[in-house]
Amino acid sequence: MTQLKKGITIYNQLPENYDAISINSGTVHHATQTAPAVSFQGFNYVPRYNDDAYVIKRDWRALNDAEIRCLQANGRRNDYNTVYLGDIPGKLKEQFQSLSLAGAANRDEVMEKLAASPEKTKALSEQLNAFLQPLANKQPFKFHCIGINFPNIELVACNTTKLPAGYKPQDIRYMGMHNDGTKDMTIYTANKAGNRISINIGEESRSFLFVNLSMVQAINMLKKKIDIVEHNVNIANIGRFFFQHYPDYPVLKIRQQPYQFYIAPTDNCFHDGSTLGSSTLDVTMVYFGNFQY
Ligand SMILES: [Fe+2]
Known part of the structure; x- marks a missing residue:
């Protein structure tokens, strides 16, 4: 496996500290590795991927000391060079629990x-704003979505907007490890796009997976392998080229327990989520902003 480079760092406030994080030896084309079967609410199927999707190898292990040092955030952390991890405040957690969204x-x-509980929902929304405001770096932030995923999906990201109404879960094509930014930005401006906070409000733990390289680092590494002009490498296809030419670059997996959050520059790094091993619906709450912790 390739050694981790100093790149996107982790500011880790989780009680589990680095025990929450594991590392593997890289990625493979989806065709070489069968996805685990999904069986939920009467649907039984093996998830399918886009033709050019790359997925994670399964040889996870704990981080060693050198890797932890490489990942630890320093004083120059900001919204595009750091993944922030932590627990939401106890009061907010109680408000989520009293709405019993977990278990939906x-x-x-x-x-x-x-x-059904407009007053509780309003109070929750106010508490969420009070939690996020100090993290927002004096910049606007906005609610993006409540994300829903089936359990036991190894990589959850997919684009369902092009599927016909009434599509079935087995019609979904998952995209594999990816960067979010595909329009309104380039490889060189992906670091200006802000970041997201995602709170696990489901019943079970889930994982956030990412490669600790910025888009600029990824393109600079690719330049050593191919002519990026000739291959027309851009923000929409850089992942495919990167995973083709750097299959041994490790992926990091962060276990996110219920009511823990991650903040990540998902336009500026390759990433995905995973519900592998779970048996209940995955529910996350996502805001966009320029968060720092
Ligand atoms: Fe994404």
């Missing part, structure tokens, strides 16, 4: 539970 069977049920 689907998106509609999550929304119904919120709508």
Whole structure:
């Protein structure tokens, strides 16, 4: 495996500290590795990927001391060079719990539970704003979505907007490890796009996976392998080229327990989420901003 480079760092406030993080030996094309089967709410299927999707190797191990030192954030952390990890405040956690969103069977049920308790939902929203405001770096932030994923999906990211209404879970094509930014930015401006905070409000732990390299680092590494002009490498296809030419570059996996959050520059690094091993619906709350912790 390739050694970790100094790149995107981790500011880790989790009680589990670095025990929450593991590392593997890189990525493979999806066709060489079968996805685990999904069986939930009467749906039984093996998730399928886009043709050019790259997935994670499964040889996870604990970080060694040198890797921890390489990942630790320093005083120059900001919204695009650092992944922040922590627990949400106890009061906020209690508010989520009193709405019992965890345990919902689907998106509609999550929304119904919120709508059924307007006062609790309003108080929750106010508490969320009070939590996020000090992290927002004096810049605007906005609610993005409540993310819903089936359990036991090894890599959850997919684009369902092009599927016909009434599509079935087995119709989904997952995209594999990816960077979010595909329009309104270039490889060189992906670090100006801000970041996201994602709070696990489901019942079980999930994982956030990422490669600790910025888009600029990734393109500079690619320049050593291919002519990036000739291959027309851009913000939308850089992942495919990177994983083709650097299959041994490790991926980091962060275990995110219920009511823990990550803040990550998802336009500026390759990443995905995972619900592998879980048996209940995955629910996350996501805001966009320029968060720092
Ligand atoms: Fe993403």
